[in-house]
Amino acid sequence: MMRLALLDPQGSSRDLARTLARALAAAGGEVVLCRTTDEVCAADPDLAIAASPCPGKLTQHPTIAFLETEPAGLRQDWSLLKKVLSCDGWLVARPETGIFLSDLLSPTDKTAAVAVAPSDDGAAILQGLAELAGRIVPAGGMPENERVDYIMRIGGRRAAFVRRALESLAAQSAGRIGVILVRHGPVAGLDGVLQDLRPSLARLDIIDTAPGALRSTCLWAGLENVQAPVFGILDDDDRLHPDHVASLLPLLRRGREALAYSGAIRVLEASPEEPDDGAETGLERRSLYYLDPPQMDRLYTGRWLLASNSFLARSELRAEAGPDPLLAISEDAYLLRRFGRVTDFRPSWRPTAEFYWRADRTDNTAFDQRHRDVSLQRLADRERLDPRVRRRQSHAAADHDEDVPVWGELGKTRLPKLAAAADFAALPSHRPLFVYGAGRGGQLVVRELEKFPHLRIAAVLDSVRSGDFLGHPLLRPADVPAEHRAQSVLVIASQHVSEIDAVAEGYGFRDRRDAFPYIRTYIDLQVWPKEP
Known part of the structure; x- marks a missing residue:
């Protein structure tokens, strides 16, 4: 019996869901309608x-995109096209869309698994899904004795995080995976984790460094202990999909490039110190964060970045790393920049790595602006006299295309910013005013807006809940009349700016403002209001 999960965040595919449900019921299967990827994971579908509109592949489950968009619409929207390309296969309503995808993927290593089926023909949809399911088996075919070593820095975080990371390595569908744990601090309960996972790994060694050793010192210690012909990096709180190694190894074997990389999914996770604003609002916790073609020149200006857990590299590249740069952060970015001096990078066009993001300063060093500024300055100084880097940077200087998100930002948007009281006071008073966010950020923004008598909050919005919030109506976006959405000002009052912005745009809120710079002040001061 086939079990399908239909991910439909905006609830725009009810007809497709009914068609699938009827067709699957007749065939002895079932379809689960999901609004978030957490629900997809809970359903654990076969497909x-x-x-x-396509939200992209955001879980490890084989994912088919159902596309009704014409090629012209995809050509004009790179953000949507990346989400489409992240999927494993495509069920298209128009043959010309299939031709477009085949042409687009022709210079890549990713197969264009396409089937054509109208959205109202359940039998044709099932036939197309069955055809695609047999063509999107995760990449593999590598020799069983192919060795890959992973470097993992541990210390200070919970053993449950380390277990999650190691289990994802033990679950790889190809290769014999070895792990080099570089310990800079204690991990309570680590011995039990290692005892459980050791039989599933080809190697599990621990290297102890000085307590509190710099991140680069730990990474360089791991590099010195790599024994396999291929290696990668995995943070102790991140994870890889089972087909990650299998999808990258063939690229290293076939291509001239010495480094291959995947796309990456950012997962918002609650921190021990603060409640998870995403959980409070029912927002999607996963987003496609990196899925771009190689842009080697931009690598040296910070305008193109890879997630550190997304790559595999041939071990001979370690000779290009040079001595330990003694960096507190950005050590992975520096290592990739060293490698980029001598090789191009090859993409898999598959998002098979996940990095977890907890929005508090104690657990994400990239939040500390001082560390970031110092590290960026040191990177610039170390590369200032390097002719290969200078050549890359000169090429990038003439490139004025749109930037990709910068590592360390919660979500890059081009929305007008609200950072101070004067910004709130300048909001128009003659248009409906909505606040999106019923968590702690929403509390801060509502209290600030209430200081200005010329502004009136029409309602506070939440993705799931309705009722009352601090004396204001609490509504779901769909509850707001369409004409009010188009005419209103929407203030995004959350740390999850990019996720809410995507949701609000989908509902037709045109004028959206970003209040996270104002909220960030309280995060930096570690001052939060009490729960309502």
């Missing part, structure tokens, strides 16, 4: 279907 996930990303409804139109």
